[in-house]
Structures are given as structure tokens and as C-alpha cells.
Amino acid sequence: MAERFDALVVGAGAAGLMCALTAGRRGRRVLVIEHANKVGKKILMSGGGRCNFTNTGTTPANYLSANPHFCKSALARYTPWDFIAMVERHRIAYHEKVLGQLFCDVSSKLIVKMLVDECLAAGVRIETDCSIERIAHEDGGDFRAHTARGAFAAPALAVASGGLSIPSMGASGFGYEIARRFGHDVLPTRAGLVPLTLSGKHQERLADLSGLSLPVTASCNGRDFSNQMLITHRGVSGPSILQISSYWQPGDDLRLDLLPGRDALDWLQRQQRERAAAELKTALGETLPKRFAQRLCEHWLPNKPLKQYNLPELKQLAATLSAWPLVASGTEGYRTAEVTLGGVDTDGVSSSTMQSKRVPGLYFIGEVLDVTGWLGGYNFQWAWASGNAAGLAI
Ligand SMILES: Cc1cc2nc3c(=O)[nH]c(=O)nc-3n(C[C@H](O)[C@H](O)[C@H](O)COP(=O)(O)OP(=O)(O)OC[C@H]3O[C@@H](n4cnc5c(N)ncnc54)[C@H](O)[C@@H]3O)c2cc1C
Numbered sequence: 001m002a003e004r005f006d007a008l009v010v011g012a013g014a015a016g017l018m019c020a021l022t023a024g025r026r027g028r029r030v031l032v033i034e035h036a037n038k039v040g041k042k043i044l045m046s047g048g049g050r051c052n053f054t055n056t057g058t059t060p061a062n063y064l065s066a067n068p069h070f071c072k073s074a075l076a077r078y079t080p081w082d083f084i085a086m087v088e089r090h091r092i093a094y095h096e097k098v099l100g101q102l103f104c105d106v107s108s109k110l111i112v113k114m115l116v117d118e119c120l121a122a123g124v125r126i127e128t129d130c131s132i133e134r135i136a137h138e139d140g141g142d143f144r145a146h147t148a149r150g151a152f153a154a155p156a157l158a159v160a161s162g163g164l165s166i167p168s169m170g171a172s173g174f175g176y177e178i179a180r181r182f183g184h185d186v187l188p189t190r191a192g193l194v195p196l197t198l199s200g201k202h203q204e205r206l207a208d209l210s211g212l213s214l215p216v217t218a219s220c221n222g223r224d225f226s227n228q229m230l231i232t233h234r235g236v237s238g239p240s241i242l243q244i245s246s247y248w249q250p251g252d253d254l255r256l257d258l259l260p261g262r263d264a265l266d267w268l269q270r271q272q273r274e275r276a277a278a279e280l281k282t283a284l285g286e287t288l289p290k291r292f293a294q295r296l297c298e299h300w301l302p303n304k305p306l307k308q309y310n311l312p313e314l315k316q317l318a319a320t321l322s323a324w325p326l327v328a329s330g331t332e333g334y335r336t337a338e339v340t341l342g343g344v345d346t347d348g349v350s351s352s353t354m355q356s357k358r359v360p361g362l363y364f365i366g367e368v369l370d371v372t373g374w375l376g377g378y379n380f381q382w383a384w385a386s387g388n389a390a391g392l393a394i
Contacts, residue, residue, distance in 0.1 A: 002151035012039035014383035015366025016160030022391025024122025036170035040112035051108035055377035057100035070346040163340025175368035185345035191337035195237035199329035217257035218244040264318035276307035353393035
């Protein structure tokens with residue numbers, strides 16, 4: 001005999017816990033099934049241990065999806081201010097770092113504790129270390145989860161099992177398998193918010209500069225992000241690169257403006273007027289990290305005293321400095337990616353309730369769906385908003 005609930009939630013991450021506490025507050029009997037040994041592992045490791053739990057500037061424009069309209073309804077009905085209100089009710093101190101990104105002052109553990117406390121107060125049961133052997137479903141009837149802890153049944157099943165990033169933290173393709181089994185399309189997945197790798201001469205030229213960081217504007221496929229870039233042993237990382245990585249695929253043209261916010265030709269002409277005898281690498285070394293400026297002048301820019309450049313040459317230098325081509329060979333993959341792009345096709349899911357349009361009672365929430373946010377708290381905001389939408393509908 002299966003133990004009966006009103007809803008089974010697969011995955012005790014951000015979206016699953018939010019869905020469970022929302023449905024639980026409405027009097028629903030909810031069981032959360034988590035295969036890892038503890039809940040909210042990604043929340044715990046997020047934001048360097050301080051969880052960037054939302055972004056006050058969240059809009060639908062901060063998300064990638066084959067259907068950019070899909071996220072609108074849920075985001076409008078559960079805003080960053082709704083989550084902030086819960087954080088304040090639990091007296092969790094937080095601060096804005098930059099650009100609307102809110103972080104805990106002390107620890108991500110407080111966010112997990114808040115979600116678990118809210119779940120318990122709403123009568124939600126959470127089973128950790130509980131792997132699912134199979135899910136059965138009778139037409140129009142209950143979903144039945146056969147687990148290591150026995151069988152559980154409910155008329156609603158919310159799939160909140162996340163994406164493929166960081167397998168060591170419990171990530172699995174479970175949600176995609178369930179979606180396919182119930183007739184949903186799953187759009188191709190790939191790592192997002194992930195460091196890029198370089199190979200061959202591109203890597204050799206930069207590898208020993210590993211650890212250097214500089215502000216750049218990274219552009220690809222009509223998108224650009226201005227922020228720090230970090231050179232790593234195998235390639236490049238840092239916020240500007242993580243952001244643009246979600247828009248990049250192998251073979252795409254990726255450019256970096258190395259003098260962001262400045263007109264490169266103006267800057268070069270001013271240097272030429274003010275310090276004609278200085279070499280390009282010296283002038284550049286005062287505005288870029290010195291070793292990086294030298295490396296640029298060894299491989300990408302002809303170096304000589306500034307007074308020796310004519311106007312066409314200066315224009316050429318300016319063109320390279322403002323749109324330096326970065327030939328990435330790939331990404332570091334799911335091992336280090338913060339998110340998974342693609343996933344359950346939103347065409348088959350209601351944008352107001354997250355319920356499957358094919359199978360009544362089946363819900364998909366959080367990262368398992370083809371909705372992926374930028375870096376900066378947007379992914380958690382999507383988890384809260386989609387979890388809330390399903391929790392209100394179940
Ligand atoms: C290192 C890192 C840092 C990040 N920092 C931030 C940040 O600061 N701000 C931000 O907005 N986003 C951040 N993210 C992204 C954010 O963590 C995710 O977008 C978010 O956690 C997605 O929520 P989710 O509930 O959909 O999935 P998850 O939080 O991944 O939860 C899914 C849960 O399902 C469980 N599960 C999987 N398969 C099964 C199964 N078969 N049976 C039972 N349980 C299963 C998993 O163990 C997990 O607990 C970060 C991600 C990483 C990897």
C-alpha cells in the first residue's frame with residue numbers, strides 16, 4: 001500500500017522547497033522526495049556560501065528561453081520583494097552587493113533553514129536520502145513513486161529536480177526522463193554561466209597570465225556584458241565571461257572590448273599627443289594589467305613608440321582593442337557550470353501554473369524547465385517564482 005499525499009515534489013532544492021511550503025500553507029499534504037543526503041545543496045554553495053538569493057532588478061529580459069514570454073506570468077506574481085519579505089520575517093541580514101544582487105550577510109545556511117522551517121510549519125514532510133526507483137501513473141489517477149523508503153502516491157507530482165550542472169551535488173537527468181516519458185519535448189541542454197576554455201596557441205599565449213583579471217565588455221550574438229574577466233589556466237572566467245557563455249556556442253564570434261566605456265581611437269590619439277615617445281605597450285600597461293598589455297603587444301598589436309603610428313594604423317589598433325577576438329574552444333562543462341540551458345520545452349507547460357498541458361497533475365518547476373537566468377540572483381528568483389506558481393495551483 002502506498003502512503004497517500006496531495007502532492008509529491010521531487011527535489012528539495014530552491015524550487016521544490018518553495019513549491020512545497022506554498023502548497024503546504026494552503027493545507028495540502030505534501031511530501032518532498034530528495035535523493036541527496038541533505039536539502040538545498042546548491043543553495044548552500046551559492047554566492048560563495050552567502051547565496052545571492054534574488055535580484056531586485058529582475059525582469060523577463062534577464063532570462064534565456066525558446067519562449068521568452070513564458071516566464072512573465074510567474075515572475076510578475078512572485079517578485080523579489082515577496083522573497084525579501086520572507087527573508088526579513090526570518091530576520092536574515094542581507095546586503096546589496098552590486099547591480100541589485102542581494103546576498104546574505106552571514107551564510108546561505110540561513111536561507112535553507114528558512115525554507116525548511118516554513119515547510120515544517122506548513123506540515124510538509126521531507127525525505128532525504130530517498131532515491132526513486134520508478135514512477136507509475138494510472139490515466140487520470142495518482143502518481144505513484146516507488147522509492148527506497150516505500151511507495152508514495154498523490155494526484156499531483158511536481159518535478160523540481162533541477163538541471164545537469166554540478167553532478168557531485170546531486171544533479172541528475174531525472175526531470176528530463178520524466179518529461180519525455182509523459183510526452184514532453186526536451187530542448188537540447190548545455191552548460192551555462194560557465195568558464196570558457198582556450199586551446200592551441202590561444203591558450204599558450206595566455207596560460208601563464210592565469211590569475212590576472214581586468215574589466216572588459218564581452219559581446220556575442222548581439223549581447224554584451226561589462227564586468228571583470230579572469231584569466232585561468234585553461235581559459236577565461238569571471239562574471240563577464242560567465243554571462244556571455246550562456247549566449248556562446250562553439251564557432252560563434254566572441255569579442256572583448258578591452259577599454260570598456262572608452263572610445264579606443266580617442267584614447268590612442270590622446271596618448272599620442274601627450275606622450276609621443278612612449279611605446280604602445282607602456283601606455284597600455286598603465287590602463288590594463290601590465291603583463292597582459294605586454295602579451296597583447298607581442299601577439300596581437302604591433303608595438304612601437306606612439307608617435308610612429310599613422311592614422312590608419314591607430315584606427316587598426318583601436319579596432320583590435322575594442323573588439324579583440326577571443327577564440328574559445330569550448331566550456332568547462334557541467335562540472336563547473338552554474339546552470340543548464342535548455343530543458344523541458346515550455347510549450348507543453350502552462351505559464352501560470354507550471355502544470356503540464358498533456359498530463360493533468362504533473363508540474364515542472366525551476367531549472368528543469370527551459371528558462372535560464374543571467375548571473376546575479378535571477379536563477380533563484382525563477383526557482384522561487386515558478387515554485388510559488390505551482391504551489392498555488394496544486
Ligand atoms: C556553484 C553554484 C552557485 C550558484 N549561485 C547562484 C546564486 O548565487 N544565485 C542564483 O540565483 N543562482 C545560483 N546558482 C544557480 C541556482 O543554484 C540554480 O538555478 C537553482 O538551484 C535551481 O533550483 P532548482 O530547485 O530548480 O534545482 P536545484 O536547486 O538544483 O535542486 C534540485 C534538487 O533535486 C534533487 N534531485 C535531482 N534528481 C533527483 C532524483 N532523481 N530524485 C530525488 N531528488 C533529485 C537534487 O539533489 C537537488 O536537491 C548557482 C549554481 C551553482 C552550481
